[in-house]
Structure formats: C-alpha cells, structure tokens
Amino acid sequence: MNEMYAEWLVKRKAPAYMMLVKVLMVLVCVVAFFIAVSPLLGIFGILVLFAAAAAAYFVFRNSEVEFEYLYVTNQLTIDRIYGKTKRKKAWEGSMDEIQIVAPTGSTEAKDHETNNMKVLDFSSHMPDAKTFTLISQSGSNSTKIIFEPNDKLLHCMKMTAPRKVVDRI
DSSP, X not given: OOOOEEXXXXXXXXXXXXXXXHHHHHHHHHHHHHHHHSTTTTHHHHHHHHHHHHHHHHHHHHTSEEEEEEEETTEEEEEEEETTTEEEEEEEEETTTEEEEEXXXXXXXXXXXXXXXXXXXXXXXXXXXXXXXXXXXXXXXEEEEEEOOOHHHHHHHHHHOTTTBOOOO
C-alpha cells in the first residue's frame, strides 16, 4: 500500500474588530438580563435574554476558526473548524483538478490566474505566514485558494504531481 498522507492545522488570526464584537455581545447580554428581571416587560424580557444569549454563543463559538489541510494519496481536503468543536468541509479537490501550487505572489501562480476566478482564503492572516496559491479547474469554474501548507504536505503533493507543485519562490 503506497499511500501519501499529510495533515496540517492552521489557526486563523481573529480580525481586529472581533474583540469589539465580543465586548458588545457581553454588554447586550447584561442589558438583556436587566430587561428580563424588570417586571415591566414580563415574558418578553425573558425572550430578549434568550435571544441575546444565543447570539453571544454563536459569536463566541464562531470567532475562533482553524483550517485543517488533509492530503491523502491524490486528494486534498480543507476543513474549517469553528471553536474547536464544529467541522465543515470548506473545499475538496484532486491533483487532477489542480493546475498549480506555488508560493503566493510568484510568477508561476500569477500565470494561471484569471479575472473571473473564485478566491478562497484558508490562511492564518498572520503577517509572517508563508502562503501558497493553489489554482484549481473544475469544468469551466476556476478557483484560487490561498493556504499555508507545511513541508510534509508540499512534499506529498510534489511526489504525486511534481510538475504542478512549485515550492520555491
């Protein structure tokens, strides 16, 4: 059995506004609590409290995002993980569909880009991150994917399709 296997987990840096959103959600919950305990609004106050608590739960859970890159034999899967608990498949493709994997900004990657291609960013957004661009063609749909593979993942992809993977700038 000659299987190529690599996985890598990348945590996305939270946007700058996310701290403000979290503080606002806490304030909304506090105000909703006072509305709920006030006798003026009755059951409506309790409904407001539950709505605020549910909104805060979803904001806090979805503010932490990680990406898992999984490469098995000829298939690359990118999953989005919310709050270290909920996993959603973000993208999946085979090396047959992939045209090139090259460092972001390299001439090899720019040569394959088109104006109408869909862009998906699965990187950490850290300033010092070494990102790669993956160009995929599925039928008439072109997709540009920005991600941060580690050396093992790049090596496995290069062993499967050496002409499609450029690992130097």
